[in-house]
Amino acid sequence: MLAARKSSERIATKLLRDSGRTRERLLQAASREIYRSGFQSASLDTILAIAKVTKGALYYHFKSKEELGYTVVEEVIAPNVRGKWVRPLQSGKDPIDALIGAVQRIPVRPVDVRGGCQLNNLSQEMSPLDAGFRKRLAIIFDAWREAVASVLREGQTHGSVRRDVEPAEAAGLLIAMVEGYGSLAKNAQDPKVMKAGIRNIVDWLRSLRAPGNRRRG
Amino acid sequence: MLAARKSSERIATKLLRDSGRTRERLLQAASREIYRSGFQSASLDTILAIAKVTKGALYYHFKSKEELGYTVVEEVIAPNVRGKWVRPLQSGKDPIDALIGAVQRIPVRPVDVRGGCQLNNLSQEMSPLDAGFRKRLAIIFDAWREAVASVLREGQTHGSVRRDVEPAEAAGLLIAMVEGYGSLAKNAQDPKVMKAGIRNIVDWLRSLRAPGNRRRG
DNA sequence: CTGCCAACATACCGACCAGTATGTACGTTA
DNA sequence: TAACGTACATACTGGTCGGTATGTTGGCAG
Incomplete structure (x- = not known):
């Protein structure tokens, strides 16, 4: 129970700091750019610009372009x-x-x-x-x-x-x-x-x- | 008539020097590579390697990758x-x-x-x-x-x-x-x-x- | 023999690519 | 409050891209 409370506090904090949406914004932006020009031709820099996220954030959440896809x-x-x-x-x-x-x-x-x-x-x-x-x-x-x-x-x-x-x-x-x-x-x-x-x-x-x-x- | 003969000689010479096939080989190689990986992802260097042709020859026959496509x-x-x-x-x-x-x-x-x-x-x-x-x-x-x-x-x-x-x-x-x-x-x-x-x-x-x-x- | 041009061949260019190394702000833990 | 880890931000790298500038070769006209 104490462990559970700690865990939920931890998640809440994470969501707060993250605004809970960096990963989601990346997925949406990637989805749109892949839809527009295909996976191979979709540039990570373009995706990052759409998501208004930096490369560091991307590679914190995904280990490669492939995994993002x-x-x-x-x-x-x-x-x-x-x-x-x-x-x-x-x-x-x-x-x-x-x-x-x-x-x-x-x-x-x-x-x-x-x-x-x-x-x-x-x-x-x-x-x-x-x-x-x-x-x-x-x-x-x-x-x-x-x-x-x-x-x-x-x-x-x-x-x-x-x-x-x-x-x-x-x-x-x-x-x-x-x-x-x-x-x-x-x-x-x-x-x-x-x-x-x-x-x-x-x-x-x-x-x-x-x-x-x-x-x- | 003399002009016609000259012209046909000229074409015959061209075909000889060219083996008549550089352009055709490029088109076939491009077609295959585009089929394999798509136009955008098809690399000119790969196409050139398949066709066994150099970049100079490619850009002599086509003014851009787009025109080749x-x-x-x-x-x-x-x-x-x-x-x-x-x-x-x-x-x-x-x-x-x-x-x-x-x-x-x-x-x-x-x-x-x-x-x-x-x-x-x-x-x-x-x-x-x-x-x-x-x-x-x-x-x-x-x-x-x-x-x-x-x-x-x-x-x-x-x-x-x-x-x-x-x-x-x-x-x-x-x-x-x-x-x-x-x-x-x-x-x-x-x-x-x-x-x-x-x-x-x-x-x-x-x-x-x-x-x-x-x-x- | 000489100059010329078609048909290439070679070497190189800046732009862009995916990926990385390193720095940093900030909330949590002890 | 000091150490720490999460969640990024910034700056950079080697490699590849399409495209270009320049060199070379060989047949042919004059």
């Missing part, structure tokens, strides 16, 4: 994907409706479309070059696919999703479509491409509904 | 895409068969899958950062989509493709699927992902066939 994957990108593609599917709603909702919530502002998908960008760049990135990014992709497959399986047991749909295959196809249209839209630098893609994906999702289970349109 | 797009990547996705569709075969053939000819060797798509790789990296790349790459994507849309339209007039298919939309979806699965496979570094994707794309292509026009399977 890994931490961005684990503490920024992974939670983002979970928040958009895992938790919303566990809402208990109709599976197809939940999936359509997630697809329709894909950002289509010009700035988002032009930048592409955080997860896919980094994965495309680093998966072939660095096993540490590949492993961490693969975990995110797997969780994404499993969340989609899981909600489809659940829909099949409740009769709202066609039985002839193979959940794992359909989940892979959904993700391929999302990333594929994301790529095309980024390449074209045009939100219209993404909007058209979302319509096509939604149409396809509707085709997965079991007959006699059609809801709204 | 642009030329790779125009003289290496564009012909590759034309050879795989434009010419094969103009063969006069059944449109759906031609499309299925093109999809099934997508390379699935580990080395190809791990490296991803030349066109998409470069486009993902450079389209948001450089208008020169974006313009040149967009031309290739447009030609690809137009070739697919064109063969679908042709199929509709001949009755082999469903009339309710919107050729431009379907072409976009095909490309999104191809690039999407290519991305997933590259991310996973696993040819099985690409093979599964090809099966799904082929199944989808078959669904575009007009009823009563089913050929083999």
